Amino acid sequence: MIAALHRNPxxxxxTLAVSGALLWLMAHLVTVKPGVLFWISVLVLWALVWxxxxxxxxxxxxxxxxxxxxxxxxxxIFGLTLLLLWQLVVKGFGISPxxxxxxxxxxxxxxxxxxxxxxxxxxxxxxxVLAGWAIGSLxxxxxxxxxxxxxxxxxxxxxxxxxxxxLPIVGVAPIMVMWFGFDWQSKAAVVVIMTFFPMLVxxxxxxxxxxxxxxxxxxxxxxxxxxxxIKLRLPAAMPFIFNALKINxxxxxxxxxxxxxxxTPIVGMGFRISTEVARxxxxxxxxxxxxxxxxxxAFYGLIARKQGERGDVQHEEISDGRGGDRGxxxxxxxxxxxxxxxxxxxxxxxxVCRLLRG
Amino acid sequence: MTLVATASRPSLPAALAAGSTLPVxxxxxxxxxxxxxxxxxxxxxxxxxxxxxxxxxxxNTLSISWSLPRPVLxxxxxxxxxxxxxxxxxxxxxPRSLLYHCWVTLSSTLLGFVLGTILGVALAIxxxxxxxxxxxxxxWIIASQTIPILAIAPMIIVVLGSIGLTGLxxxxxxxxxxxxxxxxxxxxxxxxxxxxxxxxxMRTYNASTSQVLWKLRWPSAVPFLFTSLKVxxxxxxxxxxxxxxxxGAQAGIGARLLNGSYYGQTxxxxxxxxAAAVMSSGLVWLVGFIERRVARAMGAET
Numbered sequence: 001m002i003a004a005l006h007r008n009p010x011x012x013x014x015t016l017a018v019s020g021a022l023l024w025l026m027a028h029l030v031t032v033k034p035g036v037l038f039w040i041s042v043l044v045l046w047a048l049v050w051x052x053x054x055x056x057x058x059x060x061x062x063x064x065x066x067x068x069x070x071x072x073x074x075x076x077i078f079g080l081t082l083l084l085l086w087q088l089v090v091k092g093f094g095i096s097p098x099x100x101x102x103x104x105x106x107x108x109x110x111x112x113x114x115x116x117x118x119x120x121x122x123x124x125x126x127x128x129v130l131a132g133w134a135i136g137s138l139x140x141x142x143x144x145x146x147x148x149x150x151x152x153x154x155x156x157x158x159x160x161x162x163x164x165x166x167l168p169i170v171g172v173a174p175i176m177v178m179w180f181g182f183d184w185q186s187k188a189a190v191v192v193i194m195t196f197f198p199m200l201v202x203x204x205x206x207x208x209x210x211x212x213x214x215x216x217x218x219x220x221x222x223x224x225x226x227x228x229x230i231k232l233r234l235p236a237a238m239p240f241i242f243n244a245l246k247i248n249x250x251x252x253x254x255x256x257x258x259x260x261x262x263x264t265p266i267v268g269m270g271f272r273i274s275t276e277v278a279r280x281x282x283x284x285x286x287x288x289x290x291x292x293x294x295x296x297x298a299f300y301g302l303i304a305r306k307q308g309e310r311g312d313v314q315h316e317e318i319s320d321g322r323g324g325d326r327g328x329x330x331x332x333x334x335x336x337x338x339x340x341x342x343x344x345x346x347x348x349x350x351x352v353c354r355l356l357r358g
Numbered sequence: 359m360t361l362v363a364t365a366s367r368p369s370l371p372a373a374l375a376a377g378s379t380l381p382v383x384x385x386x387x388x389x390x391x392x393x394x395x396x397x398x399x400x401x402x403x404x405x406x407x408x409x410x411x412x413x414x415x416x417x418n419t420l421s422i423s424w425s426l427p428r429p430v431l432x433x434x435x436x437x438x439x440x441x442x443x444x445x446x447x448x449x450x451x452x453p454r455s456l457l458y459h460c461w462v463t464l465s466s467t468l469l470g471f472v473l474g475t476i477l478g479v480a481l482a483i484x485x486x487x488x489x490x491x492x493x494x495x496x497x498w499i500i501a502s503q504t505i506p507i508l509a510i511a512p513m514i515i516v517v518l519g520s521i522g523l524t525g526l527x528x529x530x531x532x533x534x535x536x537x538x539x540x541x542x543x544x545x546x547x548x549x550x551x552x553x554x555x556x557x558x559x560m561r562t563y564n565a566s567t568s569q570v571l572w573k574l575r576w577p578s579a580v581p582f583l584f585t586s587l588k589v590x591x592x593x594x595x596x597x598x599x600x601x602x603x604x605x606g607a608q609a610g611i612g613a614r615l616l617n618g619s620y621y622g623q624t625x626x627x628x629x630x631x632x633a634a635a636v637m638s639s640g641l642v643w644l645v646g647f648i649e650r651r652v653a654r655a656m657g658a659e660t
Contacts, residue, residue, distance in 0.1 A: 058489065078495070099517055156381030166588075166642050168596040168634045170508075171611070174619030174627050178430065179400075250506070257509040261603050262619050270509065277512045280520075285513050292506050 009062070012055045016077065019048035027087040032094040042088055046081065053077050101283040109283040110290060116272070117291055124256050124269040125295050127184040132191025133252040137245060139192065140199025147200070148207045148233075149225075158204060165197045173259035182263050190259040195248040199241070206240025207233050242307040249299045253292060390434055398423045400431040432625050440625040441632060453609065460633050462610040463598050466526050467641070470533020471594040475587065477534065478541025485542070486549045486575075487567065499542060507535055511601045529601040529610075533594040540593075544586030548579025580656065584649035591641045599634060611637075 023045045026038070057074045083103050089095070090102040097105060110117065147154035173190050180186035210233045218228045260270025269288050276284040398405075401423045412418040424433040432440075444456035451458060481499070485491045511532050518528040552574050560570045602612025611630050618627035 054489070098520060152381050153385075154381075155378040156383075156385035159378050159382050160385065163639060166592040167638050168592075168599050170596065171599060171615055171631050171634050174615050175624070175631075177619065178622070178624065254506045254508050257506055258600055258603075261512070261600075262616065273509055274512050277516045280516070282513060282517070285510075289506075289510060292509060296506060 009059055012052055012059065015048060016052040016056065019045045019052065020077070020080070023049065023081070023084050023088075027084045027091075030088055030091045032091070034092055038092070042085075046085065049077065049081050053081075097283060098280045099282075101286055105283045106286040106290065110287040113284060113287060117287060119267050120269045120272050120288065121291055121295065123184060123265075123267045124187070124260065125253070128187035128256040128259075128268075129191060129252045129299075131184075132188035132256065133195055133248055135188070136192035136195030136252075137199045137248050140196045140244070141203050141241065143196075144200050144203030144207065145229075147204050148229075154204060158201065161197045161200045161204075165201060169194050169197075170255055170258045173255075173262045176259065177263045182265055184268075187256045187259040187264075187268075191252045191255045194251045194255040198247045198251065199244040202240045202244035202247075203237060206237030209233075209240065210236035238310060239307070242303065242310075245303050246300055246307075249303055250296060253296045253299070257292065393431075393434055394424070397429065397431045397433045401426055401429045404428075404430065428622050429624055432628055436625055437628045437632060440629040444626075444629055456614070456629060456633055459610050459614050459630070460637060463595070463602065463612070463634075464637060466529035466601070466610075467533055467591070467595045467598040467637075469526060470530035470597060471537055471591050473530060474534040474537025474590060474594065475541050478538035478586070478590075479545055479583075481538065481542045482545030482549055483571070485546050499539065502539075507532070508597065508600045511597070512603065515601055529598050532601040533597040536593045536597040537590040540586040540589040541583070544582040544589075545579055548582025549575045551578045551582065577656065580652065581658075584645065584652070588642050588645045588649075591645055592638055595634070595638050595641060 023042070026042060026045070030038075053074055056070060056077075059070070062070060086100075087103050090100055101109075143157070147157055170190065172193055173186075176186040176189040176193075180189050214232055214236075215228065218232050223231070257270035257273070260268045261274050264271040269292055272288050273285050276282070276288070398419060404426055405419070405422045408422050409419050412422065423429075424436070426432075429436070441456065444454065448455040450461075453459075481495070485495060514532055515528045518524070518531070549571075556574055557570070560574055565573070599610070599612040599615070602610035603616055611634050614630035614633075615627055618624070618630065
């Protein structure tokens with residue numbers, strides 16, 4: 001049956017559509033403690049969706065456009081199935097919303113508390129995150145230029161930058177709250193410190209990325225330091241700088257939210273999460289998390305897209321192991337870059353994924 | 359040959375200046391000087407009446423600014439004194455001791471790190487062997503990291519607490535959640551790093567899937583594993599610290615930070631920060647140390 005599916009895209013789509021729709025219907029109709037037959041049919045439908053999705057991922061006779069669509073659809077179907085199962089399990093087993101609210105409840109809460117969520121979003125994201133991210137990244141970039149011009153500073157600051165990038169910097173939040181007050185300025189300050197070092201380390205590395213040949217050429221043109229910087233070395237550094245901007249976008253959101261645990265005015269995403277948790281209204285917490293996830297992904301995606309528009313093909317190559325000389329002693333040619341490029345927090349596994357897809 | 363080497367060896371000061379030791383030392387020194395200088399204006403709000411009462415003067419200003427019990431910015435020696443008092447003058451099992459709090463945080467960090475590494479490696483092995491998982495699970499794992507997981511930390515702690523799960527395990531679960539991702543990504547890359555030629559050779563040997571895994575894929579993945587582990591252990595510590603914030607802050611580095619913040623104990627906050635920094639760099643160094651030993655044992659060029 002699976003082999004037959006592989007040869008017939010239409011059958012795959014039909015299987016997915018029918019089993020998905022039935023699963024959707026069941027998630028809508030489910031009541032507390034349904035019979036065994038119900039759960040068996042859920043499992044069967046889930047298996048069908050799974051097989052369909054597997055077949056979809058295996059179809060190799062697609063046009064490039066369809067392939068791109070397919071590569072988006074496979075994880076999306078997986079995610080939607082997970083949401084449906086979440087809904088089915090929570091409702092079917094009558095799990096208390098104090099433990100885990102159903103996606104439908106979270107959605108209801110999301111739409112009814114939209115005004116609160118919006119105010120929190122403005123306070124945390126539009127004020128603290130964006131300001132801190134911009135100031136921190138800019139400061140890191142400017143210091144990187146200074147480091148580049150003055151080798152002594154680079155040799156002194158870069159090891160410290162690498163050290164700081166691994167430290168739990170978010171711990172400075174209580175100090176910043178003490179210095180800059182309860183409002184968003186203190187959160188922005190935490191974000192500034194968190195985003196400074198990744199940008200510094202990446203930009204310094206990027207400024208060294210242009211080849212000797214190109215630099216020699218610029219010298220033979222009689223180009224000044226600034227000409228070389230602006231026309232050759234900054235463009236060569238752009239993939240690294242964008243990489244740092246992406247890392248910083250995720251760091252900034254986490255930093256601002258966690259910093260709010262240490263004291264805020266009565267608005268903000270971190271404040272809302274900590275107070276609603278204390279009141280056991282987890283649907284609101286999940287709604288806030290959804291906002292954070294959407295905002296974070298959109299922010300990240302926007303920067304990645306700007307980078308894409310610049311046509312930085314170098315990027316993949318770099319995060320695929322050109323950072324080999326950084327932090328990987330003894331091993332030859334290693335994948336993940338160290339020193340601020342914290343893949344766990346940056347979530348930047350796009351290149352890895354693309355690599356795996358071939 | 360030896361002569362040339364001796365002749366071209368630079369003098370000690372020159373060698374220091376060319377390396378990064380001297381620049382780092384100078385920058386650290388400058389930072390300390392700026393730190394001391396900044397303590398004067400930053401503490402001015404608190405010190406002004408005291409200085410006026412003491413009759414002013416530079417000496418009074420400095421000594422008062424650098425010895426406040428609850429300064430806005432403590433001087434470096436005050437932080438050191440705080441560390442000395444909380445590390446060496448109290449028995450390490452007392453809640454007043456910083457070592458006690460370090461151990462609380464460290465134990466959940468390490469448990470989470472071990473669990474996260476096991477989960478990460480298991481996921482990676484599953485992903486490279488099952489094609490459907492590769493396409494459907496991996497993007498979802500990546501998507502899971504777009505959720506600022508540290509923000510959920512309070513919720514996980516409270517929810518697990520409501521079903522009677524308290525203490526070490528909930529905190530470790532947060533560290534685990536943070537840890538497994540870099541390990542999975544690194545290991546998927548590492549396990550797929552052998553080139554087709556080597557895989558073909560294994561096929562000509564009629565090697566089974568598990569033989570390919572243990573004799574080819576795993577050894578090639580070890581360097582990737584260690585790079586991921588260095589990242590993972592650092593964030594495991596961050597996870598453990600943040601997870602300590604909502605638990606009513608009884609013990610741990612996070613609790614020290616929160617308590618210090620509540621009661622305006624600046625020196626306690628700084629002491630906890632230094633402890634966190636020392637633990638973080640120590641753990642990363644330890645993983646690096648094991649990495650070098652393993653590399654040597656496996657015959658890597660150093």
